[in-house]
Amino acid sequence: MTVIYDKVALIGLGLIASSMALAMKRAGLARQITGYARTPDTRATARALDLCDVCDSAAEAVHDADLVVLCVPVGAMAAVMADIGPAMKPGATLSDVGSVKKAVIEAVSPFVPDDVHFVPAHPLAGTEHSGPRAGFAELYDNRWCIVVPPEGADRNAVNRLIDLWRGMGANVDEMDADHHDLVLAVTSHTPHLIAYTMVGVADDLSRVTDSEVIKYSAAGFRDFTRIAASDPTMWRDVFLSNKEATLEILGRFTEELFALQRAIRTEDGDHLHAYFTRTRAIRRGIVEAGQDTDAPDFGRSHKVR
């Protein structure tokens, strides 16, 4: 038990917040965890699961908290912050878990009291499930959390937040907001948009039935549907708030896709083979970096919870 904060308040009680509550409890990182969710249903579920001390208002949850973490969709953060700003304890730290950072900083900063330390962060972890029941204590184990301290941030506040994420099992890196948003546009946002698109195309095709698509989705498409099943509200907000970087990467993607399409049309097998050989090496890098398993029976023998 290494207590890092006496009291942590989680605003929003979905997959990310509920996993944080369970991970903090696992390592004894907070003496008290409070939480608030907008819908009575979610609050009732969180109470039934005994996730944390569930409050009926955000202001009540953040009262006297040493750390407040915004775990609501990116598009809702400004309104939540306007609500809780006046209730926050002087000297407390404010953080968030949003998938974009520049837009969050711009939206939230005007409502952050002068005596509160704002240290944005983004844990790169998740599943296609949402809600408080989806959380589990191991979600952050060996995953990366990117901390994005604004210029002139209080170093003690930053380090304490980093200690919390490490205590929840994560590896931590720091970068600036612009770079974070570009890296995420490449590794997460654009892949999600592409997966959504491909799943939509399959659904539209009248000559192939949905049940055929579903039955024969063994490889390729199955992984796309997993990605495309993520929370719609979260992802709408991601694309609206990381618009420029996503559009840039999409532009490059379309360019390369057209080159491969032309290689198929002109039957340029050498071009295709060389391209596919190059991309294979990147996969090896990911397995070696420990961010995925090399087991060949993926998608079948997961641990049942």
Added chain:
Amino acid sequence: MTVIYDKVALIGLGLIASSMALAMKRAGLARQITGYARTPDTRATARALDLCDVCDSAAEAVHDADLVVLCVPVGAMAAVMADIGPAMKPGATLSDVGSVKKAVIEAVSPFVPDDVHFVPAHPLAGTEHSGPRAGFAELYDNRWCIVVPPEGADRNAVNRLIDLWRGMGANVDEMDADHHDLVLAVTSHTPHLIAYTMVGVADDLSRVTDSEVIKYSAAGFRDFTRIAASDPTMWRDVFLSNKEATLEILGRFTEELFALQRAIRTEDGDHLHAYFTRTRAIRRGIVEAGQDTDAPDFGRSHKVR
């Protein structure tokens, strides 16, 4: 033990063939299994693994075999067939495991002796690994195998091949070659091309380093790299031989992607949210159809082999 064929010959000894050998042995479906691979290295590996009776020529492997299965890349099948056709036993069945069916039938048929039954098939199973060491007996368990009997095919020969695939754990469906190629263009070929493209884009981007891409690939991109790590030769041949269906689906994909791109540019959140909600339902169908697991900790707790 229900023996279905006295002697089965596997031409090509990669992931698919080696998994077939192990699955046939598991259920005792053949009294003898012979095999041949073009490279001495692969033959030596298959011998060391004791996968089957490895022969030093394809003609020797198919001699007296009741079933011969072509397990080489689609682009190599015609040449292999020209080689083994004269050595095949009258009345034997010829099959294959190619990911496209129309092009294989066109390429292979001219070399099939009149007294041999040609019953093309395609097991929808695989991993991103290749070679004889990648095989495992469970690869086909609860996966689909699509059998594509030509018009006027011998029904007994077709049913016997279906029994073999069921014995190896697969579910079996029949369809014609054109429809097979369209269904696979949607569920597998186009998703693979898109994944290859996205991984290539990430690799090209000089402002984001490869190590950043690899470190932060927690969700989304990680699944793409898994797809994009598949065998380059196999996939080159797939795109060259299922050119028309792939180009058709790619055209639709690009159209939809442009619509989503425009929604991002014009900040049409309702369009994005509605689209993402629709694709989520397809995922539920796949989980309910038993083609994937619903476990939320994918990519982490696979059974270690």
